[in-house]
Amino acid sequence: MPNLSPQRRATSAVAEPGKSASVVDGLRAAILAQPHAPTMTKWLGLATGEIGFPEFARIEIGQNKLDCLTIDTTGACDLTCEGVCYYNPAIDIKEAPVSEQALRSAILDAKRELELRVLVLGGKEPLLNPVRAFSILRFAAEPVPGPGSIGFSAGIITNGRQIHRHWGELEQAVQNKQLQFLDVSIDSGYAEEHDRARGREGTFKLAHAAVLEATARLAPARIAIASILKPDNIDGLLELLRISAPSVRHFYVTPLLPPTFSQTSGVGPDTIKRFLDAVASLFSTELAGMDLELTFYLGGLYLLELNRSGLFAWDELRETEDGYCYVRHDINKNQVAFQIQVLPEYGSRLGRILPNGTYLAHAHFLQAPNPGKYAVGSIVTERLPQLYERAKTTLFQDIAVSRAAHECRKRPCWTNCFGGWTLAENSILRGIPLQCRPAECVKTEQDFALLEDGIRC
Numbered sequence: 486m487p488n489l490s491p492q493r494r495a496t497s498a499v500a501e502p503g504k505s506a507s508v509v510d511g512l513r514a515a516i517l518a519q520p521h522a523p524t525m526t527k528w529l530g531l532a533t534g535e536i537g538f539p540e541f542a543r544i545e546i547g548q549n550k551l552d553c554l555t556i557d558t559t560g561a562c563d564l565t566c567e568g569v570c571y572y573n574p575a576i577d578i579k580e581a582p583v584s585e586q587a588l589r590s591a592i593l594d595a596k597r598e599l600e601l602r603v604l605v606l607g608g609k610e611p612l613l614n615p616v617r618a619f620s621i622l623r624f625a626a627e628p629v630p631g632p633g634s635i636g637f638s639a640g641i642i643t644n645g646r647q648i649h650r651h652w653g654e655l656e657q658a659v660q661n662k663q664l665q666f667l668d669v670s671i672d673s674g675y676a677e678e679h680d681r682a683r684g685r686e687g688t689f690k691l692a693h694a695a696v697l698e699a700t701a702r703l704a705p706a707r708i709a710i711a712s713i714l715k716p717d718n719i720d721g722l723l724e725l726l727r728i729s730a731p732s733v734r735h736f737y738v739t740p741l742l743p744p745t746f747s748q749t750s751g752v753g754p755d756t757i758k759r760f761l762d763a764v765a766s767l768f769s770t771e772l773a774g775m776d777l778e779l780t781f782y783l784g785g786l787y788l789l790e791l792n793r794s795g796l797f798a799w800d801e802l803r804e805t806e807d808g809y810c811y812v813r814h815d816i817n818k819n820q821v822a823f824q825i826q827v828l829p830e831y832g833s834r835l836g837r838i839l840p841n842g843t844y845l846a847h848a849h850f851l852q853a854p855n856p857g858k859y860a861v862g863s864i865v866t867e868r869l870p871q872l873y874e875r876a877k878t879t880l881f882q883d884i885a886v887s888r889a890a891h892e893c894r895k896r897p898c899w900t901n902c903f904g905g906w907t908l909a910e911n912s913i914l915r916g917i918p919l920q921c922r923p924a925e926c927v928k929t930e931q932d933f934a935l936l937e938d939g940i941r942c
C-alpha cells in the first residue's frame with residue numbers, strides 16, 4: 486500500500502469540500518488546490534477528452550518507473566483460505582524455483598534503470614521460505630547508484646503464522662534498515678471467525694499476537710494489519726480495530742471483489758458505506774484520539790455510488806508525491822484515507838515475479854490455473870527492463886487503447902471507472918473483448934438510471 490501522507494509541497498489554494506457535483510468539476514477544484522497532481526491531471530484530461538487513450542498510453546510508456554515489484558519467495562502456503570485466495574489452487578507449486586542470482590539481477594536492474602521504490606515479498610506465504618526472504622532483503626538494501634536508490638523501502642506481506650519463529654532475523658533486518666514494513670493479514674477480531682475463513686485453527690492467535698509484539702520489537706518499521714472486507718465480517722473488523730488499536734496504528738482494508746477474484750459475489754457499495762460509517766463512529770467515540778490510520782481501497786467500480794452516498798466529495802481528492810490519489814478525513818485525531826484508483830497501475834507501475842522466475846505484468850493473472858500462459862516472459866532468459874518494456878507496449882497499451890471504443894463510454898460512471906480499467910486484465914482470463922463491460926460490473930439499467938439522475942443513495 487502506498488504511503489498516503491499528505492504531500493510536503495505547499496498548496497496554493499484550498500477548495501471548499503463537497504461543492505463539486507461532477508467528477509470533472511471536482512477534479513478541476515482538486516487540481517486548483519494542489520497544482521502538482523500529475524495523476525489527477527491525466528484523469529481529468531481523459532474524462533474531458535482532452536487526452537485520448539492512445540496518447541495516455543504513449544505518456545505512460547515513455548516513463549521508466551516500476552514503482553513497486555513483488556517477489557513471491559515461495560508458491561507454498563500453510564493456510565487454505567477458501568474462496569478468497571488470490572492464487573488459483575491449481576497452480577503447480579512444485580516447479581523448480583528461480584535462482585537467487587536471477588532475482589538479484591532483476592532487483593539491481595529495477596533499482597538502476599526503473600527507479601524501483603518499493604520491494605514487496607509476497608507468497609503465497611513468504612516466511613515459508615525464510616532463507617530466501619531474508620537473503621533478498623539483505624541484498625535489496627545495498628545501495629546502488631542511481632535515482633532508484635532514493636527513498637527505497639522493502640517489506641513483507643504475511644498471514645502471520647510464522648512470524649514467531651523469526652523474531653531474530655526480523656529484528657536484525659529492521660536494525661540494518663533492510664525491512665521498512667510488515668503487513669499481517671487478519672480479517673476478524675474474533676478468533677473463530679478468522680480461523681474458519683483461513684481454514685486452520687490457531688491462526689488468529691498466532692497472527693494477532695505477532696502483530697502486537699511486532700509493534701514493540703520491530704519499531705521503527707511500519708507494522709500494519711491488512712484485512713479484506715467481506716459481506717459478513719463488518720462486526721469482526723470493528724472488533725479487530727478495538728482490540729488492536731492500543732498497539733497497532735495502521736490498518737488497510739480492501740473490499741472483496743466479485744469472481745474471478747473470489748467465489749462469492751464480493752461486496753457492493755452498501756456494505757462498504759455501512760462499514761466505513763461504523764469505522765467513523767468508532768473513531769469518533771470509543772477510539773477517539775488514538776492516532777489511528779485506516780486506509781480503504783476504492784477502485785473505480787463503485788466510486789460514483791459512494792460519492793453520491795456522501796462518503797467523500799470529488800474536490801477532496803489529493804495526490805501523493807508518488808501519484809496515488811486519495812481522500813483523507815480526520816475523525817477525532819484518527820484518520821480514514823480512501824485510496825482511490827481509477828487509472829491502471831499494473832503493467833506500468835507494478836510488476837510481479839513468481840517463484841519460478843515468471844514475470845507477470847498483472848497480479849490478476851494469478852487467478853488462472855497456469856499464470857505462465859499470460860506471462861510477459863521470465864527473468865531466467867531476459868533482463869527485467871526488457872520484460873517491463875514489453876509489458877507496457879503490449880498488454881498495458883492494448884488495454885488503454887481499448888478504452889477509446891469501450892461500450893461503457895456513455896454510462897454515467899464512465900469518468901470515474903473508464904470501463905473497469907483497473908481490472909480489465911480479468912476480461913482476458915474470461916475471454917471477454919477488452920472493449921466490453923467487464924463481468925465484475927453487475928450494475929443494472931435501473932442503477933444507471935438512478936446514477937444518471939444524480940440521486941443520492
Ligand code: SF4
Nearest residue numbers: 562564566570609644
Ligand atoms: S494466506 Fe494468502 S496465500 Fe495463503 S491461502 Fe490464504 S489468501 Fe491464499
Ligand code: SF4
Nearest residue numbers: 893898902904905926
Ligand atoms: S458500467 Fe462500465 S464504467 Fe460503469 S461501473 Fe460498470 S464497468 Fe465501470
